[in-house]
Amino acid sequence: MIIYLAKRFIQALLVLAVISLIGFTVQDNLAFQQGLNAGSAAAYNVETDAGFLTKYFQFVSGAIQGDLGTSSFFKEPALTVILKKMPATLELIFAAAVLVGIFSVPLGIFTALYPHHTISRLILSVSVLGLSVPVFVTSILLIYLFSVTWNILPSFGRGDVVPIVGYWETNFASWDGLKHIVLPAFALASVMLPLFVRLIRAEMRQVLKSEYVKYARARGLSPWRIYFVHALKNTLLPVVTVGGVQIGTLVAYTILAETVFQWPGMGFMFLEAVNRGDAPLIVAYLMVVGAIFVVLNTIVDVLYSAINPTVNLARMAA
Amino acid sequence: MALLSVQNLNVKFGGPFGAITAVNNVSFELQKGERLGIVGESGAGKSITGFAMMNLLNAPGFIDRGKVLFDGQDMVRLNERQLRKIRGNRMAMIFQDPLVTLNPVLTIGQQMVETLMAHRRLRQDEAEFIAIQKLREVYISAPESRLGQYPHELSGGMRQRVIIAIALLLDPDLIIADEPTTALDVTTQADILELLLHLCMANNVGLILITHDLGVVCQLTERVMVMYAGEVVETGKTREVINDPQHPYTQGLISALPQQTLPGTPLKSIAGYMPSLLSLPEGCPFHPRCAYASPECTRERPSLVQYRDASVACHEVNRLHQETLVE
Numbered sequence: 001m002i003i004y005l006a007k008r009f010i011q012a013l014l015v016l017a018v019i020s021l022i023g024f025t026v027q028d029n030l031a032f033q034q035g036l037n038a039g040s041a042a043a044y045n046v047e048t049d050a051g052f053l054t055k056y057f058q059f060v061s062g063a064i065q066g067d068l069g070t071s072s073f074f075k076e077p078a079l080t081v082i083l084k085k086m087p088a089t090l091e092l093i094f095a096a097a098v099l100v101g102i103f104s105v106p107l108g109i110f111t112a113l114y115p116h117h118t119i120s121r122l123i124l125s126v127s128v129l130g131l132s133v134p135v136f137v138t139s140i141l142l143i144y145l146f147s148v149t150w151n152i153l154p155s156f157g158r159g160d161v162v163p164i165v166g167y168w169e170t171n172f173a174s175w176d177g178l179k180h181i182v183l184p185a186f187a188l189a190s191v192m193l194p195l196f197v198r199l200i201r202a203e204m205r206q207v208l209k210s211e212y213v214k215y216a217r218a219r220g221l222s223p224w225r226i227y228f229v230h231a232l233k234n235t236l237l238p239v240v241t242v243g244g245v246q247i248g249t250l251v252a253y254t255i256l257a258e259t260v261f262q263w264p265g266m267g268f269m270f271l272e273a274v275n276r277g278d279a280p281l282i283v284a285y286l287m288v289v290g291a292i293f294v295v296l297n298t299i300v301d302v303l304y305s306a307i308n309p310t311v312n313l314a315r316m317a318a
Numbered sequence: 319m320a321l322l323s324v325q326n327l328n329v330k331f332g333g334p335f336g337a338i339t340a341v342n343n344v345s346f347e348l349q350k351g352e353r354l355g356i357v358g359e360s361g362a363g364k365s366i367t368g369f370a371m372m373n374l375l376n377a378p379g380f381i382d383r384g385k386v387l388f389d390g391q392d393m394v395r396l397n398e399r400q401l402r403k404i405r406g407n408r409m410a411m412i413f414q415d416p417l418v419t420l421n422p423v424l425t426i427g428q429q430m431v432e433t434l435m436a437h438r439r440l441r442q443d444e445a446e447f448i449a450i451q452k453l454r455e456v457y458i459s460a461p462e463s464r465l466g467q468y469p470h471e472l473s474g475g476m477r478q479r480v481i482i483a484i485a486l487l488l489d490p491d492l493i494i495a496d497e498p499t500t501a502l503d504v505t506t507q508a509d510i511l512e513l514l515l516h517l518c519m520a521n522n523v524g525l526i527l528i529t530h531d532l533g534v535v536c537q538l539t540e541r542v543m544v545m546y547a548g549e550v551v552e553t554g555k556t557r558e559v560i561n562d563p564q565h566p567y568t569q570g571l572i573s574a575l576p577q578q579t580l581p582g583t584p585l586k587s588i589a590g591y592m593p594s595l596l597s598l599p600e601g602c603p604f605h606p607r608c609a610y611a612s613p614e615c616t617r618e619r620p621s622l623v624q625y626r627d628a629s630v631a632c633h634e635v636n637r638l639h640q641e642t643l644v645e
């Protein structure tokens with residue numbers, strides 16, 4: 001286990017090194033363009049005097065010390081700006097992931113067990129719709145229905161947040177905060193939910209045909225035990241793997257959801273940074289998101305090994 | 319009363335080309351503690367017959383007609399709840415491939431305990447105690463530590479022992495073993511079969527042994543039923559059927575045994591293939607491959623006729639039989 005985590009850590013460093021190279025190239029180019037815009041080629045030349053590698057080395061040694069440059073707009077270290085915004089985004093992703101989990105498992109199981117039921121057909125049709133409608137359309141539709149027409153849920157901002165520790169203020173500690181997170185979380189979940197319902201359904205149907213399910217029936221086990229212990233556990237194995245990758249892509253979708261709902265998170269911040277040409281902030285965002293990806297994937301691998309006895313992390317490391 | 323009495327069982331499979339009959343008009347009886355072998359080549363309907371005993375056919379398969387009286391209760395007419403009480407409890411099944419039979423994500427202990435708890439009110443430690451006892455009966459070393467192991471940590475032979483232990487957990491009256499050793503290597507096969515025979519005899523458990531290995535049938539069973547294309551073509555005492563087979567198909571099966579072939583000569587086999595159930599020939603289903611086929615065989619389907627201690631479905635045998643009667 002420890003060897004595995006160490007290996008994973010080295011992999012993470014490699015991934016971050018690649019991201020940093022990309023990030024640095026972006027920054028270098030942006031700085032060059034800004035230099036041209038400002039008309040002060042001389043000022044830029046001072047920087048370009050150093051070779052690409054030397055500058056990259058400076059960038060990396062800065063990054064290792066947590067210095068990803070200073071945001072040109074906020075006049076604050078870029079990492080600090082991001083760390084202030086990160087809790088809002090992580091809470092949004094967490095809420096969306098919980099929604100996906102709560103809804104996809106029962107819906108997936110139901111459609112697998114009763115493929116010809118009217119409700120199953122309805123669920124599957126809606127899921128096709130959900131797959132094909134972009135997030136911002138779903139978001140606007142949700143706002144139109146729940147905020148404008150029925151006026152039961154707020155449509156922008158985080159509402160009352162309760163500080164916990166450091167920059168972390170939470171939506172989950174107040175009624176107003178909870179109400180504010182519902183719509184954006186649903187909008188974000190709407191991308192993943194159809195995918196997971198279909199994935200769980202397909203896996204479950206496959207598992208229900210297996211020998212061990214037939215054997216479970218031949219031993220006189222109750223349907224409840226067969227579906228929710230024997231079948232579900234095997235169904236969730238591949239779902240967890242896919243889930244890890246997909247939660248990563250949720251980070252990307254937060255840019256859309258946060259913008260529509262004016263959610264003060266990293267995604268919203270990133271879009272603004274792009275508009276303002278705030279190069280250090282853009283690069284810092286890329287680095288942080290890269291790190292989040294790596295951490296999530298590691299968590300998923302550990303989780304997978306916990307539910308799949310045939311996977312041995314110690315052996316995986318070797 | 320017989321423990322199991324199957325009467326005119328028909329199993330069909332619905333399909334795009336109409337329903338096919340996988341088991342056609344099969345009848346047999348099994349007394350308490352008796353061991354019956356079902357033999358026949360691949361696709362003859364042996365497994366389907368076995369699953370029909372438990373009324374455990376997956377769609378599109380269904381029991382179209384007939385009765386399966388187990389201890390007087392018709393398995394065909396029981397509802398799912400009533401069937402559950404019998405399955406695994408009074409009638410247990412051993413599947414062909416131990417590598418895919420046990421659930422890979424549950425421990426041996428979990429799968430044994432859940433089987434016990436499905437039928438009896440027991441505490442966890444009581445169930446585990448019984449499980450350990452049964453594992454010991456199938457000669458698994460260190461049974462206490464096996465409970466926490468996952469199937470993949472055990473060899474194929476060990477897993478089949480575990481499956482036999484699970485079959486015996488609730489002291490059933492009948493075990494249906496569908497090719498229990500086909501997936502195992504030869505030495506392990508012999509061990510497992512011996513164990514199965516020993517345990518069935520010791521506990522007076524009835525056994526239906528499905529196999530295509532006549533040697534295994536000889537070793538383990540008292541009576542045998544030979545199936546061909548979903549029908550019973552010959553049935554009787556195992557020793558007599560093997561020593562003096564009447565039906566040309568049974569004769570073919572026996573002469574195809576490797577022991578029956580002299581060293582250096584090629585292995586014999588029955589010429590031709592079993593017909594597809596979708597296009598069964600008229601008359602006797604075996605006649606296209608039969609050396610004795612007469613015009614009658616191509617027209618009329620033979621029914622099982624008692625001949626000494628055996629029953630045979632063959633026009634030719636009937637004719638010979640009648641001639642001896644006349645003499």
Ligand SMILES: Nc1ncnc2c1ncn2[C@@H]1O[C@H](COP(=O)(O)OP(=O)(O)OP(=O)(O)O)[C@@H](O)[C@H]1O
Binds near residue numbers: 333377378595
């Ligand atoms: N799911 C299915 N759909 C349609 N037909 C089926 C299905 N399963 C079995 N059958 C039919 O039932 C027949 C008997 O199958 P069965 O599994 O009982 O054969 P078997 O005698 O056990 O053969 P084997 O030695 O290969 O196990 C097959 O020939 C096949 O045509």
Ligand SMILES: [Mg+2]
Binds near residue numbers: 364365
């Ligand atoms: Mg079979």
